[in-house]
Amino acid sequence: MKKDQKPRIIIVGAGIGGLTAAASLLKRGFPVRVYEQAPALGEIGAGIQSSANAVKVLYDLGLREELEKTVVRPLAFEFRRFDTAEMMHRIPLGAQHEQANGAPYFHIHRADLHELLAKAVLALDPECIALNARAEGFDETADGVTLRLADGTRATGEVLVGADGIKSAIRAQILGATPVSYTGDIAWRAVIPTDRLPAGIMDTVSTVWCGPKKHAVMYYLRAGKLMNFVGLVEHAQPENESWTQRRPWADLKADFEGWHPTIQTVIDAIDRDGCYRYALNDRTPVDNWSTGRATLLGDAAHPTLPYLASGAAMAIEDGAVLARCLDEHGSVAGALRSYQNSRMDRTAAVVRESAENRDLYRIEDENEMRQAFQRKDMNKSRAQWLYSYDPLTVALAGD
Secondary structure, three states: OOOOOOOOEEEEOOOHHHHHHHHHHHHOOOOEEEEOOOOOOOOOOOEEEEOHHHHHHHHHOOOHHHHHOOOEOOOEEEEEEOOOOOEEEEEEOHHHHHHHHOOOOEEEEHHHHHHHHHHHHHHHOOOOEEOOOOEEEEEEOOOOEEEEEOOOOEEEEOEEEEOOOOOOHHHHHHHOOOOOEEEEEEEEEEEEEHHHOOOOOOOOOEEEEEEOOEEEEEEEEHHHOEEEEEEEEEOOOOOOOOOOOEOOHHHHHHHOOOOOHHHHHHHHOOOOOOOEEEEEEEOOOOOOOOOOOEEEOHHHOOOOOHHHOOHHHHHHHHHHHHHHHHHHOOOHHHHHHHHHHHHHHHHHHHHHHHHHHHHHHOOOOHHHHHHHHHHHOHHHHHHHHHOOOOOOOOOOOOO
């Protein structure tokens, strides 16, 4: 791009990916407008695990000091048997992760990260974000792109970024209908104030409890004041794909009957009306997510199952790499091709690895599970390709 003629960027969706892209672009001097369908800025959900590859972007956006007030730095990933708590595998994090990858690994509440990113965007441009703005589609010409909003208004620019999640209107227009298959899993989510739990119930780690037909993940949030609980359970009937559906606590309790006492203690401390459950659907990676002036990022581009704890990290990486491509390339079309070529293989690998982990965590025989973890050696493999990636310096692909 010519430095004195930076294109106007339209971003659909003020989630974590869209706000990361907006902040990264504003920092580089691009005019940006974000259109969000919700009536107020905010985020639902619970915990996010953020490895060094994503943390580097957040630090680059000036969030380090504020992040330190709320994050939890886990010492390790631990994979334990559902009934005996026997350790199947351990991935060191903490100082070892930071030393090897140049930034820490941390847990953060999704709402806290969203708030920090929104503040960063609005500090750079207080008028950047428009609310109550639901996207319906776009029109593209050789010279620009126009976003069509549900209220009949239009927004014009030179680049359109669909960061509007798994039900993206922009994805639907670029790709048409894409196959969706139910994984067979539903996901329970809840957060528990740690003052309801016995002191020291769990070390400062991320624990994956592995068992037949289901697994559970637990880790601390908000400077240790909350415990995040996620239960992934095989279920014959899929739910809606919505994080806001409450379901009976008794159903959650029944799903984990017979599991380790630590699991029981945490479930017993959950608010009876604070249990959320939704379907986990699988989508095969696509081979294109761009047009000449429109592209996708985050779940709109590469919806990712939660079994690798890297979906949010991929959206954050996308935002940083897209900003670099637009800043460094001489044309919009070339920049979007470079962005897509830079991100497609990596995000597809994360999608595939996430799906594969589901089977690993569900192996019924204890010895077979132990051997499978040894063969996979996630400590080595994740260090080699997942955590070592740097979105701020990685070589950009050609167009």
